[in-house]
Amino acid sequence: MSTQNQVERWGIFELALPGYSDGNPFTDYEIKGTFQNEHEKVDCDGFYDGEGVYKIRFMPSFVGEYSYRISGTFSEQTFTGVFTVTEPRKGNHGPVHTVHTYHFAYADGTPYYSIGTTCYVWHLQTDEQIQNTLETLDKSAFNKIRFCIFPKHYAYNIGEPRSYPYEGSPMDSGVLTPENFEQYFFKKEGNHFDFTRFRPEYFRHIEDCILELQKSGIEADLIIMHPYDRWGFSGMTKEQDDLYVKYITARFSAFRNVWWSLANEYDLLPDKQEADWERLAEILMEKDPYGHLRSIHNCKDFYDHRRPWITHCSIQRIDLYRTAENVNEWREKYGKPVVLDEIAYEGNLKYGWGNITGEEMLRRFWECACRGGYPGHSETFLPGEDGMIWWSHGGELHGESHERFQLLLDIMKQTPGIGLKPYEKCEWDEVCAVPEETLPDAVPEYCLYYSSFMQPSSHDFYFDDRTDFSVRVIDTWNMTIEDRGVYRGKFTINLPSRQYMAIQITKCGMKEE
């Protein structure tokens, strides 16, 4: 038995305990724990980690003295003890939750402005490639990454993963070619996996990756199920699915930077019905004691994001032309934060979802942000000799949009209050946001106007006759910010007749009466 005596707030307190290893420990034995202090009491499950070792993890939400009590069929013994939770270290703000209906904040109250990317199986590449990805991410503005727990079978990604989540052996992948891989979707024959026996090292590796992301301040948006499968992982029985979701919640829930994406393109999994998603969501709700963010990502049809278990919309665009532009509508419809996890990818693949320009990607980011939503990126440039595409393998970025997201993030962080909403007084042909807290008909404290693909030579503003506003003109593509001074009453801001300009307007004073 290994224990810690001390853990930071929102860190992981972990116990590794000896137990039975006969039969199938993944299904035959259970381990449960209770962790408590004066402010909270958390019941949670542990998991079998192989080699006769059971682990149980806890993420404390308060500073101070905690006690624990661990028991279960895995051992005759009941394990108890105490530990101390210290103040969080710098950069540890706790898990992200939803706030003010449409927005996010860390547990310590720091607003979280999501700027996401997707690298579906970056963690299943070589160590060198994984290191590459982490370095790229660390230098980037990204603070969320979506990736799959299971391996991926898809265009540009037909090789074997570095290892498998289950004991057993896969079908012969030597038969796969870029031309025929589609025939192997959902093919179960030839695979010999035991869906009741996990390979703990597969999951330990994912935990290492989650922790590395945590160090760079990046949320790990874990995709639990997906349809890019030739191993049978997307077509397990209900009992096997349940076992899997319980296993990963037991392993991953104590990581503060975990988000749950119940599925990617849920509507493409042939063996799953709505009832399956709802059942798995219930398990997620029950087994994750911290209530990490939960959503489910569509292909053609949105899941009903009004369902109570869904904390935020995780959206793939369903229109080729109106993408980020629909954020207003989705906010109203679902009453939750709108995260655009796929608005097409910057690249040049033959697929329509993977060949927009850097300009268009950046434009969709700003459209999204200036409508009170949160944008997501990925990159799909035709791979070079190494066969790597950011969207699937991580590695290096080749596009033009990603370098420009830091400016957007900086601007988002300047929002007074928790986040932006569409300004009610916007004309139909302009994009304009104000702080979420702005009252109807009130003069806004702050206003972010974005001219998108349009190239106006000026913009007229009028809020009232009393308030002074300082004005900055932002070229979102060329990444310049120009101070334009202070204005009151009716004023006109000249613009350079270029696309992708923003105007940031901040209340800075009030005329004396």
Add this chain to the structure above:
Amino acid sequence: MSTQNQVERWGIFELALPGYSDGNPFTDYEIKGTFQNEHEKVDCDGFYDGEGVYKIRFMPSFVGEYSYRISGTFSEQTFTGVFTVTEPRKGNHGPVHTVHTYHFAYADGTPYYSIGTTCYVWHLQTDEQIQNTLETLDKSAFNKIRFCIFPKHYAYNIGEPRSYPYEGSPMDSGVLTPENFEQYFFKKEGNHFDFTRFRPEYFRHIEDCILELQKSGIEADLIIMHPYDRWGFSGMTKEQDDLYVKYITARFSAFRNVWWSLANEYDLLPDKQEADWERLAEILMEKDPYGHLRSIHNCKDFYDHRRPWITHCSIQRIDLYRTAENVNEWREKYGKPVVLDEIAYEGNLKYGWGNITGEEMLRRFWECACRGGYPGHSETFLPGEDGMIWWSHGGELHGESHERFQLLLDIMKQTPGIGLKPYEKCEWDEVCAVPEETLPDAVPEYCLYYSSFMQPSSHDFYFDDRTDFSVRVIDTWNMTIEDRGVYRGKFTINLPSRQYMAIQITKCGMKEE
């Protein structure tokens, strides 16, 4: 009395006859005529042209000998005679009509592929400016221009027109400024016009302009009513409106290149109801014996283009993002040719409708054409010292899209058959057209694929295993066409990972069985 003895087919046979000039000849007297030969008999009205002269015009649709008989209260006399209709001169294809539900052709069967522009009051500028406009148009690919019969009061166009359509005097326009002009919309006070007494020279000047356009092969899409008014022309009584529509149909119907746009932004005229438009449309139907094309153009809400009197949809975009992309939907909904008369204008005005880039304008043109619709352009760059904007005054073009329309028109003219329709086998994320006559599930004779704002590195095609297709890759922006040879079966066309590319695929042979 002046007469001709001879006129070409679809030319104008005109008679100028003396008549009463006492009282108000515009309302007190009428002149009616019958023109006939073995194939047709046309009854129509003439009009008072001032100075005691009445005119009546006829556009013959057949070659051969015609007779006429003119009578009415304008004179005690009945005028009869004969004339000869000769073969049309080169370039005279007759008036344009709709064909095959969604398309247009001239009366001689030549397909007409509309490439429009808008210069609302180009004809009310100085002679020099008018000459400029005509020269610009003659060099351009435009074969249709929208303009207003009445003068225009609007941003960048607050001056007086060169003359007025009615006897009387306007309000003092010295009070107008770029800041206050909006207050004068629909202002009737201060104007002293007699809406029962036309100024014939105003209309003669428009006729001269229509004829000049005709020489350049350009259709004159005449806007009968519009809301950009400070003179009261948009707020006349029903009787005055009827008188006006009868007057212009009598004057203009015999011009083969005339189209009728009953109103521009019909929904912005405060004094007009649907019943008014329907009544005026009935007059148009009754008084134009040639059935020139008729439509009505919206601002916010489409008119119901299913109405029988409407020959084609004249559409202003009602979504900022989905514009030309809606052509498929509108074709289905209205079952008529879809003409996009306003899909925003290339320019840099502060108004959202007037500040898209040349690239975006060209993209909307190709999107429209590759969905079986017909696009329209205008230009709204902030005026220089001369105060001129193409969209209002004509003159010269400054944008980047217009030079690229000839290539599109050339490609449209290569369509086998009468026009294009959306290809049923298009994926949702591509744009692809085939000839309108293509049968469901048939291998198309021809296919025009457009990659829009996407930048694919290739596109896969498969039609069948037997047909040979010659392939050309078109860079619509850089205006290059590359022959790529002949393909059969499954084939991949490599593309340069740039936006705005098209692929033209033409059946060129068949494998022998």
